[in-house]
Amino acid sequence: MKTSIYRYLWLGNLLSTYTEIFYLFAVITIVYRKTESAWQLAIITFLIIIGKFIGNTLNSIMFKMKASVLQFVKTILLLILVFYDSYQSVSLFFIQFVTLLVLVLNGLLQQHSNILHSFISNREDSMESAGFLSYLDQAILLSGWFIAGMLFEKINSEGILIVTCILSLICLIIFFSVPQRKKSIYQKSFMDRMIGVKKYFHLTKFHFIYVLETIIKIVWIASILYLFVHLELKKGEFWWGIVNAVFFIGMVLAHFIQKKFHSTLVKFQYQMIFIFCSVISIVLLLLAINRSLIIVLFLFLVASFCNQLKENLVYSAFIEKINPNKLTSILDSQGTTMTILMAISVLVTGYIVEQFGVQLVYFIACVFSFITIPIYYFGKIIK
Structure with missing residues (x-):
């Protein structure tokens, strides 16, 4: 070291x-x-x-x-x-x-x-x-x-x-x-990843919950946060930086909580996922209607905290169902699909904000988030 x-x-x-x-x-x-x-x-x-x-x-x-x-x-x-x-x-x-x-x-x-x-x-x-x-x-x-x-x-x-x-x-x-290593590591090419997308497309459809989660994630992207701070809160770039920093504080807190209470979270993972989904949905609704800077900062802190813990629990529950030999290929293909979906969703989000305002984006994310609650709790997506 x-x-x-x-x-x-x-x-x-x-x-x-x-x-x-x-x-x-x-x-x-x-x-x-x-x-x-x-x-x-x-x-x-x-x-x-x-x-x-x-x-x-x-x-x-x-x-x-x-x-x-x-x-x-x-x-x-x-x-x-x-x-x-x-x-x-x-x-x-x-x-x-x-x-x-x-x-x-x-x-x-x-x-x-x-x-x-x-x-x-x-x-x-x-x-x-x-x-x-x-x-x-x-x-x-x-x-x-x-x-x-x-x-x-x-x-x-x-x-x-x-x-x-x-x-x-x-x-x-x-x-x-820094000296260069002659030894290299194998990295999947773009064609390999696209073949994987086709190969595991049935799995992607089965786990369409990730599509909903990817769309919801759009509201946490830095540029969308910039529009929210600028158009809704009427604040400048300094406060945009603060909002981003607060969001990452929530992620750091979630990281420490997961390390300290990992066994408890895993034991009650489905109940915890339900709770975190519910909290995130309520937070998104409050962000769509609230204009108080202090309250908004608190809401972003809560949202990032719950979202990080929920993602970790969903990922843990997901990989439990997958053949370990196929896990890397499945995650690569799913990552490719979700990245393309996120890129397209960003363009759609920009158009919505341009025509109807950023408030509608958070309402839409709120609706999608509420949809995930019964899917997680009653469905067989991760059970």
């Missing part, structure tokens, strides 16, 4: 995640300030989801490319965007194009980040490393949006982009300093 490789590992992960958060914060605010259009914000969110998905599926082809090369290309793109925006009003298409490329590179770099664990030869250290990085990721997500909101108050979106470039340059130096 005291090796230089390990220190590179956690420092690189820390800076890379902050870079992604700051970039998303800057891009979302820039796009909305330029257009004041929920539809355009939905398009940029669609490109973010698809870009990350493409990066994750392309890693089987491009995995041999050095992480330093990928980071170098990403840094150049960020520098071009900052330079272009400094001298003239950057076009919306250019922002969309750069965002897609940056998120593709993020998806590719994520695989290189995972392979760094192979540098830790001792098994205990490797397990300790994984646990440490799990806590680190939560801490970064918790603090990243808060810090981004604070930075926005001081240096605006363009300044955050410059900070993002600086962090990306530091990550580039780190990746150049």
Whole structure:
């Protein structure tokens, strides 16, 4: 745990995640300030989801490319965007194009980040490393949006982009300093995943509850939260950062509760899923009709807490029914289906907000959430 490789590992992960958060914060605010259009914000969110998905599926082809090369290309793109925006009003298409490329590179770099664990030869250290990085990721997500909101108050979106470039340059130096492994790992290609989607389509239909859950998740996406804070609460970007940070606080609390009371939660998992679904449904209804900032922050905290615990319990109940030999293939195919569904749902959500307002989106999510309650409790979806 005291090796230089390990220190590179956690420092690189820390800076890379902050870079992604700051970039998303800057891009979302820039796009909305330029257009004041929920539809355009939905398009940029669609490109973010698809870009990350493409990066994750392309890693089987491009995995041999050095992480330093990928980071170098990403840094150049960020520098071009900052330079272009400094001298003239950057076009919306250019922002969309750069965002897609940056998120593709993020998806590719994520695989290189995972392979760094192979540098830790001792098994205990490797397990300790994984646990440490799990806590680190939560801490970064918790603090990243808060810090981004604070930075926005001081240096605006363009300044955050410059900070993002600086962090990306530091990550580039780190990746150049880390030796490359000749050994690679097998990663499923896009075609493999699509074949899996077709192969296990009957299972996806049987577990259509995941479709409903994916649609409900749309209201927790950063860009939709931005529209909620801006249009419903009439607050600025600082409070958007606070809302995101509060949401991740709920996830962190759920993580600790699950570790401490894991056996109790598993013993009463179906009853707990019913309770969490009910609470989330009520919270979504209150978010659709409430405008008090303090109450909204509390509701987001409760929603993220219950949603995280519910997802963990549903996942545990789901994998109990699956043949362990087929579990990886099923999860890959299901993840592909849900990612595509989420990307499409974001576009539909953007259109709804553009035409009818963000309040309707939370009402729709509330209805879908109430539908899941009898399915979980009385149905045979996870029993």
